[in-house]
Amino acid sequence: MPELIAKSALEGRSLTLGTVTLAEVDVGPVTSVAVFPGAAKAVAKGLKTLGLAMPEPNSFAEKKGSRIVWTGRDQAFLMGVEPPVLEGAAVTDQSDGWAALGLTGAGAVEVLARLAPVDLRLAAFAVGRAIRTQLNHMNIVILRTGDHAFEILVFRSMARTAWHELETTMHMVAARAGMKI
Template sequence: MFEAVSALQGASFNAGIAEVRELGLRGMITLRGDLTDKKLIKAVKGIAGRIPEPRTVALKDDDGAAWMSPDELLLMVPHADVLSTIETLNASLKGTHFLAANVSDARAVFEVFGPHAREVMAKLAPVDFSPDAFKMGMFRRSRLAQVPAAFWMNEEDAFTVVCFRSVAEYMFDLLSIAAQAGSEVDAL
C-alpha cells in the first residue's frame, strides 16, 4: 500500500510580508444535490454541525462544509475519514438524487497568514478584500491570477485557499511572489 502525500508536501514560504504554507492532506468531498432536501441537511449537519448559508463556510474543528453553488457543497473531513464519511453519506441519502465524490487527492490547500495576508490575496483575485467587504465566515470562489480557487478566512489575517492539485506549484509560487519582502501596498 502506498502512502498518500500532498502536492507540495507542506512547502512553506516565510521570508516576506505574509507567510504561505501548504496545509497538507485534507479530506474533501464534493456533495451535489438538492440543498433543501431534509435528508441531505441532516447528513451535512452530522458532519459540519450546520448547513452553510449561500457564500459562506461552516466550520467545526477539523470538519467543515462550504457553499460552492446552489446545488453543491464541499465537505471537509480529516483525510483518513473520507471513505467512511462517503459510506455514511451514501447510506443516509439512499433514495435521493445526489452525488458524493471523493476529491481529496484532486485538491491542494494553502494558508496565507500575517498582517498583510489581505493584501497578498488582493493582488491576485478580482475580489474586494477590504475588512468591510470580506469578513470571517465568508466563502468565495473566484480566480487567483490564472487559476480557479476558493478561499475563506480561518481567523482575521489568515486565509485558507483551495485549488486544483495540478496547479499547486503555480499557486504556491504565485502566493510567495505576491508576499515577497518589501511588496506592501498598504491600500486596504
C-alpha cells in the same frame, strides 16, 4: 506488488516573507456534496449527524474538526471527515484533486489583492466567508479563517503554480513595505 505512498501536492512547504506566511495545509478528506433537486431535507438529516448544515452562499461552517464550504448552488465541500450517509446527494471524493494553501499575517490581504479580483478586506469579507474566484488564471476557493488568515483551495495540478504566484507576490509586498517613499 509495489505499495503506493500518498504525497501532498507541495510536500509540506512553508515560507515566511515579511509579515506573511504561506504554507501547505492538510485539510483531510475533501468530499463534494451536490444536492439533488427537492432533496435538501434528506441531506440536512445526514449532515446533522456532524452538527453541520449546507452552508449559505459564500460561507463555510466548522464543527469538531469538520468543515463544510459553499462551492456553488446546492453544492459544498465537506472537509476533514469522511461523509455520513447523504441520501439525496451526489457524494464524490475530491481529496486527491485539491490542495490547500494557508496565507496568514498582516499583509495577507495585500498579497491576495494583487492576484484575486475580489475585495478581501475584513470589512467586505468577514471571517467565515468563502468565495469561488480566480488567482490570476487559476480557479480557486478562498476561505477567510481569521482576521489575517485565509485558506486557498486550488486544483492539485495547479498547486505549484499557485505557490509560485503567491510567493512572487509576497516578495513584492515585502519589498514595498521596506521602501521609503
